[in-house]
Amino acid sequence: MPAKKRKKATKAEKPAAHSISIHKNLSDSLASFLEKEKLTGSETEEALASLVGLLSSYSEEGQRLFPEVFVFDDVSNILQTLPNSEHVVIGSGPKTSVTLGLALKRCAPLAQWGWSIYVLRAASEFEYGLLRCGLTALSLTAPDLLIEQGDKSLPALLIRHISQHTIEISGACQNSIRIHFGALEQPGQDPLLVTRNFCTSLVEDVPAHLQEQVFNFYWGVFRSVLRGGHGCLAAALKSNKKTLPTQFKDGVAINPALDIAAKVESLLKRNDCESDIRLRATAALIRGMLSTDGITVFRPDGTVRAYNVFVKNPQGPGGAPTLGGARRRAFEALCSWVGSDLDSAYFLSQDGHAEYRGSTR
Amino acid sequence: MSAAITLWEGSGLARIPANAKTPEDILPHANPRQLSARDRTQIIYAFNNNSYEMASNFIWNKAISSLKSQLSSLGTAFIAEMLDRPDILPDASIAQVLTDYDALRLARELGAVSTTGYFRLKQSFDRIAHFGQLGPEDEDDAQMSIDEAIGVIRSCVETILGQNKIDVALDFKKFRDNLEAGVFDRSDAEISRLADSPYFFKRASIRILLALIKSNRGAQLENALGNANLIVPLIWSELFTPERFQIGRAYSEIVADGKTQAASGLKKILLKIRGFDYVPEDLRSRSFVAAAQKVIEAHEGLNNFYNEPAPTKALAEMGSTIPRPAFPVCMTAALSVKLGNTYGICYDAQGYADSILKKVTPERWLFFIDNCLRADERILEKLTDARPFARWVGVVQDYELEGVALDAKDRDMKSLIQESKDGTKPLRARNVLSRLLSRMGFAIEE
Numbered sequence: 001m002p003a004k005k006r007k008k009a010t011k012a013e014k015p016a017a018h019s020i021s022i023h024k025n026l027s028d029s030l031a032s033f034l035e036k037e038k039l040t041g042s043e044t045e046e047a048l049a050s051l052v053g054l055l056s057s058y059s060e061e062g063q064r065l066f067p068e069v070f071v072f073d074d075v076s077n078i079l080q081t082l083p084n085s086e087h088v089v090i091g092s093g094p095k096t097s098v099t100l101g102l103a104l105k106r107c108a109p110l111a112q113w114g115w116s117i118y119v120l121r122a123a124s125e126f127e128y129g130l131l132r133c134g135l136t137a138l139s140l141t142a143p144d145l146l147i148e149q150g151d152k153s154l155p156a157l158l159i160r161h162i163s164q165h166t167i168e169i170s171g172a173c174q175n176s177i178r179i180h181f182g183a184l185e186q187p188g189q190d191p192l193l194v195t196r197n198f199c200t201s202l203v204e205d206v207p208a209h210l211q212e213q214v215f216n217f218y219w220g221v222f223r224s225v226l227r228g229g230h231g232c233l234a235a236a237l238k239s240n241k242k243t244l245p246t247q248f249k250d251g252v253a254i255n256p257a258l259d260i261a262a263k264v265e266s267l268l269k270r271n272d273c274e275s276d277i278r279l280r281a282t283a284a285l286i287r288g289m290l291s292t293d294g295i296t297v298f299r300p301d302g303t304v305r306a307y308n309v310f311v312k313n314p315q316g317p318g319g320a321p322t323l324g325g326a327r328r329r330a331f332e333a334l335c336s337w338v339g340s341d342l343d344s345a346y347f348l349s350q351d352g353h354a355e356y357r358g359s360t361r
Numbered sequence: 362m363s364a365a366i367t368l369w370e371g372s373g374l375a376r377i378p379a380n381a382k383t384p385e386d387i388l389p390h391a392n393p394r395q396l397s398a399r400d401r402t403q404i405i406y407a408f409n410n411n412s413y414e415m416a417s418n419f420i421w422n423k424a425i426s427s428l429k430s431q432l433s434s435l436g437t438a439f440i441a442e443m444l445d446r447p448d449i450l451p452d453a454s455i456a457q458v459l460t461d462y463d464a465l466r467l468a469r470e471l472g473a474v475s476t477t478g479y480f481r482l483k484q485s486f487d488r489i490a491h492f493g494q495l496g497p498e499d500e501d502d503a504q505m506s507i508d509e510a511i512g513v514i515r516s517c518v519e520t521i522l523g524q525n526k527i528d529v530a531l532d533f534k535k536f537r538d539n540l541e542a543g544v545f546d547r548s549d550a551e552i553s554r555l556a557d558s559p560y561f562f563k564r565a566s567i568r569i570l571l572a573l574i575k576s577n578r579g580a581q582l583e584n585a586l587g588n589a590n591l592i593v594p595l596i597w598s599e600l601f602t603p604e605r606f607q608i609g610r611a612y613s614e615i616v617a618d619g620k621t622q623a624a625s626g627l628k629k630i631l632l633k634i635r636g637f638d639y640v641p642e643d644l645r646s647r648s649f650v651a652a653a654q655k656v657i658e659a660h661e662g663l664n665n666f667y668n669e670p671a672p673t674k675a676l677a678e679m680g681s682t683i684p685r686p687a688f689p690v691c692m693t694a695a696l697s698v699k700l701g702n703t704y705g706i707c708y709d710a711q712g713y714a715d716s717i718l719k720k721v722t723p724e725r726w727l728f729f730i731d732n733c734l735r736a737d738e739r740i741l742e743k744l745t746d747a748r749p750f751a752r753w754v755g756v757v758q759d760y761e762l763e764g765v766a767l768d769a770k771d772r773d774m775k776s777l778i779q780e781s782k783d784g785t786k787p788l789r790a791r792n793v794l795s796r797l798l799s800r801m802g803f804a805i806e807e
Binding site for chain 2: 077080081083084085133134135136138139140144145148149151153154208209211212213216268269
């Protein structure tokens, strides 16, 4: 057989590689989403799809970054609704994905300590920069005010990680899309809902006039833990448990307990830098505790009682050991105490899967 | 609005015979729960020993303490909002932070005292403040007379000490309770009446709503927000600048305090009325408001001529540009010092007041005349007094307000400046002032 014909035959035997792109799926979903959010435009649709792709594993100097990105059409009206806000314009460019890539490169390393990236859809270009709002650790944030309390008269989008492998695009008109980048689509309950339930259980005995603020404090702490991708275990003691039950002795007890409600009250009353710094520093401390391998123990009055606590794994049915990893097995142990020693238990795996078990009051 | 439309009314006066001329005649009309037999004996004793000032001060302190104690039952946060005083902290003691004049103003607005009672108490207060600040060298020449002392005793008994404590502000309390107990409908009679009511009712309603929104939770907060969503848009176009800024500042404070539900509700209202221009960009204005309140507090307190210079100096040195949200109260403070009271001015504070006023541009003067002064009963009431009015004529001349006021939109304000340019027609100016105050729902006591 002539060499030329032999080569052709070989090529025909190998089928073309099947290409799967998340970009295509995302673009399709984004079209209707943007329409519902009153932010239509083919350039936006295309640029956002590529922005989500970039954000999915964005890192600088080997470090993963999780910037929040806002997209809106009217910077002055948006900033007016954010009391005590400021913004820094970084650059602008044509309405393409290249511009958003450059925006991310320039802004992502700066988008921390309350700063978020914004993309303004001007008439003929994208302007980008950073914005922040709020006075103290208790102040409502830009995502709270622009998205969660959003209004259709002020269209805005927010793209952010809710866990290490999941990005959420949410809008002021209360629509949202979640894009999962993990090998598996997350089964079970919404991790944000699960985490909110646990935060609610942490404030049930907090004085009524502080409950909202203490909840917001814990919600902020747990959201950053969710994004961090470390996973964690936490539990809330029953209200009537003044001391740590014996099964939690293998850990670091905090005496006196960290009293978040008292710190929040001090900040609300004094409204000074010292109280603010104390509260922010406490948040950092609790984030550190939650990133240890053990269990962090709270009480429903919002206090932190212990961290890095290890418990003995329970026996499964018939004396067999419980299946799963160490964290999962410890969570099963916690669940078995919910209703007796514990008010609630919370589990977060590294891949963003979260579970909550709470006693009904 | 017709005279029939009132949300609450001031308490009447205790009936004291017109010919009652001695403490022995007047004091039996005091409520024993408010003024004990021992107190009465002491007052009579001091009076009969020609210690008229001592007797007046004693009964005045009794009356004003009683009034403050009744007002404090409404809650500190609520009082701070009603007086638009963000400097009053939630755990502050009302007796300490509330000036006597603030207590009188509030009592009038809440219906705890009638307009007539308010003016008589105000006169008594001015009298006590004046004699209280005289130095030892002046005291021999100018002592409180027997008639002046009787005037103070009479006004205290008939307006406060002769009243039953429990009756005070009941109508007002009912209105406030309704605002948090349920949501009004546009067709409800209360809402129709409010829309037609004088300015001070509207202002009080806004302040009540803001206080409820800031302090309530759950269903009560939802009701307050629901009512605010109905009432604020309804009267927004009639609200003057200070009240608009008060709403904007409340939103800013609620957001800073992390109150999610309240912020969400107030944001919806601000979007509806396009009121975000009145939300301060930062809380720098808070410091100016607090400094201005200290000036007002000194001006309206005892020994005002000694106490005014320090806070006025502090306000003058805070910076050349007063943030817009704080501008109305800073002007009230500077003009209070500049105009003084019926007994004179504090000479040492004049230079600082001048330095504040000199920095005010013609545009800002116009803004003040058009949007702030016409609702500033503190200054308007001062102008009804001949001496502060004479100094006001000086202000109008020094700052060339006649030219500025040519662009004023409000006809009455334009007339007031016009009639104040040379002070030759004080009666005409007084008529304008009377109109301005009655538009707010107040009346001038002749």
